[in-house]
Structures are given as C-alpha cells and as structure tokens.
Amino acid sequence: MNRRIALGAALLALSLLGVAAPAVAAGGGDGEEAHHFNYYHGFVGVREGVEPNLLFRAPGTPPPLGAMLVNTGILFYILFRFGSRPVKDALKKRKAAIMQGMDDAAKMKDDAQKRLTDLEDKIDHIEDEIERVRREMQDAGQAERGRVLAEAKERRERMERDARLLVSQELKVARDGLLEETVISAVTSARETIEKAMTPAEHRRLAEEYLAGLERSLGARRSAS
Amino acid sequence: MSDAAIADRYARAIFEIGVETGQLEAISSQIRKAAEAFAGSSELRAVLENPLVAESARESLLKELAGRLAMGEPATNALRLIARRRRLPVLSDIASRLGTLSDEKAGIVRATVVTAVPLPEEIYTQLQSKIESHTKKRVVLKREQDPALIGGIITKIGDNTIDGSIRGRLEELTRQLLA
Numbered sequence: 001m002n003r004r005i006a007l008g009a010a011l012l013a014l015s016l017l018g019v020a021a022p023a024v025a026a027g028g029g030d031g032e033e034a035h036h037f038n039y040y041h042g043f044v045g046v047r048e049g050v051e052p053n054l055l056f057r058a059p060g061t062p063p064p065l066g067a068m069l070v071n072t073g074i075l076f077y078i079l080f081r082f083g084s085r086p087v088k089d090a091l092k093k094r095k096a097a098i099m100q101g102m103d104d105a106a107k108m109k110d111d112a113q114k115r116l117t118d119l120e121d122k123i124d125h126i127e128d129e130i131e132r133v134r135r136e137m138q139d140a141g142q143a144e145r146g147r148v149l150a151e152a153k154e155r156r157e158r159m160e161r162d163a164r165l166l167v168s169q170e171l172k173v174a175r176d177g178l179l180e181e182t183v184i185s186a187v188t189s190a191r192e193t194i195e196k197a198m199t200p201a202e203h204r205r206l207a208e209e210y211l212a213g214l215e216r217s218l219g220a221r222r223s224a225s
Numbered sequence: 226m227s228d229a230a231i232a233d234r235y236a237r238a239i240f241e242i243g244v245e246t247g248q249l250e251a252i253s254s255q256i257r258k259a260a261e262a263f264a265g266s267s268e269l270r271a272v273l274e275n276p277l278v279a280e281s282a283r284e285s286l287l288k289e290l291a292g293r294l295a296m297g298e299p300a301t302n303a304l305r306l307i308a309r310r311r312r313l314p315v316l317s318d319i320a321s322r323l324g325t326l327s328d329e330k331a332g333i334v335r336a337t338v339v340t341a342v343p344l345p346e347e348i349y350t351q352l353q354s355k356i357e358s359h360t361k362k363r364v365v366l367k368r369e370q371d372p373a374l375i376g377g378i379i380t381k382i383g384d385n386t387i388d389g390s391i392r393g394r395l396e397e398l399t400r401q402l403l404a
Contacts (some may be wrong), residue, residue, distance in 0.1 A: 185403040210378045210389035218359045
C-alpha cells in the first residue's frame with residue numbers, strides 16, 4: 001500500500017514538473033526562441049565563459065529539456081523495472097479478492113433469494129400453517145388433559161385401595177382384639193366358675209374320666225410315633 | 226461336641242461299669258444324688274469348677290462328698306474322673322442319661338403324675354396299672370401337685386405328656402376360639 005502511495009506521488013511530481021518546466025525554462029535554441037527554451041545545452045552542468053554546447057551551458061540558463069526527458073525516461077524505466085511485478089501481484093490479488101467478493105455476494109444473493117422464496121411461500125400458506133399449529137396445540141392439549149385425568153383417576157383408585165386395605169386391617173385388628181378380650185374374659189370366668197364348683201367328687205370324676213380315656217390316648221401316641 | 230453327646234458318652238461308660246460290677250442301680254442312684262448335691266450347692270459348684278483350686282484340694286473335697294453320700298468306689302471314681310475332665314457342669318445330664326439307661330436295663334418306665342389335689346390311692350394304682358399294661362414295663366410313678374391345674378390329671382412319660390387337666394382344656398378351648 002505504501003509503495004503504491006509512493007509511486008502515485010512520484011508520478012504527480014513528474015507531471016507538475018513537466019507542466020511547470022516550459023514556463024520557467026529558457027535557452028537551448030536559436031535567436032529569441034532559444035532564449036526561452038533550452039532543448040539540449042548543458043546536459044552535464046554550468047560553466048562560465050563557455051559557448052553553450054551539449055555538455056555545458058552558461059549560468060542563468062535553465063536545464064535542457066532533453067535532460068529532463070532523459071531523466072523522465074530513466075524514472076519510468078525504474079518504475080516499470082521494479083514496480084511492475086508488485087503492482088501486477090497486487091492487482092491480481094485485488095482481482096481475486098473482488099472475484100471472491102462477487103462470488104460471495106452472488107451466493108448471499110442466492111441464499112437471500114431462497115429465503116425470500118421460502119418466506120413468500122410461507123406467507124402464501126400462513127393461514128394453513130396457523131391452522132396446522134393450532135390443531136397440533138389442540139391435539140397436544142387434549143392428550144395432556146387425558147393423561148392428567150388418567151393419572152388422577154389412577155391415583156384416586158390407589159388411594160381408595162390403600163384406604164380400604166387400611167380400614168380392613170384396622171377392622172381385623174379391632175375384631176381380633178375384641179375377640180381375644182372376649183375369649184379371655186369368658187375363659188377366665190369359666191375357670192373361676194369351675195374352681196368354685198370343684199369338689200373331691202368332681203376331682204374323682206375327672207380322674208376316672210381321664211383313666212377311661214388314657215388307653216386311647218396312649219394308643220394314639222404309639223401309632224403317631 | 227454338644228453337652229447331650231458328652232453326657233451320653235460318660236453315662237454309657239458308667240453304665241458299662243455298673244453292669245460289669247452288678248451295681249448298676251446303686252451307682253445310678255449315687256451319681257444322681259451327687260448331681261443333685263452339685264446342682265443344689267452354689268459353693269460346691271464354685272469350688273469344683275474353679276480352675277485355680279488345686280487338684281489335690283478338689284480330690285479331697287470329692288472324697289468327702291462321696292463319703293457323706295455313702296457312694297461306693299465305682300461311683301466315686303466316676304465322679305473324680307468327671308471332675309478331672311472338667312465335665313462337672315454336665316453332671317446332672319450324665320445322671321439323667323444314666324438313670325434312663327439303668328431303667329431301660331431294668332425294664333422300668335418312670336412317669337410323673339401331676340394333679341391339682343391329692344387323689345385317692347386307687348386312682349394312682351389304676352393309672353400305674355394302665356401304663357404298665359400299655360408299656361409292658363414296670364412303672365415308677367412320681368406324684369406332684371399343682372393347684373393351677375384346677376382339676377384332672379397330667380401324666381408325663383419320657384417326652385410324652387398326656388394332659389387331661391381343666392387348665393389344659395381351657396387353654397385348648399382358648400386356642401381354638403382365637404384360631
């Protein structure tokens with residue numbers, strides 16, 4: 001970039017010099033014309049008391065136009081010799097960058113066009129889309145409602161089952177407790193009654209009853225063993 | 226080895242000695258008395274089971290015990306052997322097993338009769354007769370009283386129990402009602 005700026009500045013200076021030079025130049029020609037323009041005297045330099053020739057010119061004589069042309073040619077040669085390749089490369093890169101940019105822009109344009117087409121298509125079918133979304137949401141809502149209701153129903157049934165089981169267990173415990181209490185009370189009452197009713201005759205009767213059944217009991221135990 | 230197995234081995238050894246010497250009943254009785262004395266005296270147990278008591282002191286104590294119980298030489302020797310082998314804690318089991326073996330040898334069945342009150346003698350006689358006719362062996366009855374029976378009789382023959390008591394019937398009734 002800096003090189004390009006330098007080249008541009010040199011060319012500008014040279015152009016200004018080329019324009020300004022005829023206005024200030026003098027000498028180098030015949031008669032009055034030669035006093036204003038110096039075409040070829042003094043290519044090497046200025047010298048006192050010398051007849052103006054190709055190498056030297058009198059003091060106060062402007063530089064020769066030929067020398068300026070030579071200098072300009074040398075300058076252009078140098079610029080062409082050392083500046084043409086970087087300029088070419090820079091231009092190639094610039095061209096490639098521009099081409100890439102154009103490709104990207106084309107691609108972006110295609111994408112944008114495609115999106116535009118899609119959007120236009122969607123806009124064209126927006127009512128259908130709205131209807132579809134509305135239907136889907138309605139279906140989802142119905143399904144969710146059914147699921148929630150089913151869960152609630154199952155939970156209610158489970159709670160009812162648990163409650164029924166709990167109640168039946170409590171009832172069983174209460175019934176068993178009541179039965180046990182009743183039986184124990186009845187047996188205790190029976191024991192007290194029997195104890196009061198026991199007499200020597202009753203003891204003897206029970207003993208004889210025991211003896212009567214003893215052989216049967218012993219026989220049963222023998223067969224069991 | 227379990228205590229029962231140990232007791233069985235010692236009881237069988239003493240039983241063999243008793244059979245050989247012809248003093249089985251006496252030896253069995255003496256060992257049973259020694260076991261009762263050992264079980265009934267905590268001081269005796271504390272001394273005889275204490276490993277810090279010298280062997281000679283233990284021997285002299287056993288001799289004194291044997292003398293007081295009028296134990297014969299075979300029973301005394303058996304008791305000393307049991308003490309030396311540190312088997313006195315199972316002495317009652319040995320005595321029980323020896324008694325069983327002795328009874329089997331003599332054809333004796335021991336039965337325990339539990340009643341709420343003492344019953345007329347003829348009841349015990351009939352009971353003994355019925356058990357004898359059933360077992361075909363001589364029956365030795367041991368009588369016990371337990372007023373909690375209320376009435377009736379419980380007979381224990383070995384591991385068998387024939388419960389004809391009022392308490393047993395009431396317990397059976399309670400079980401059936403609560404089942």
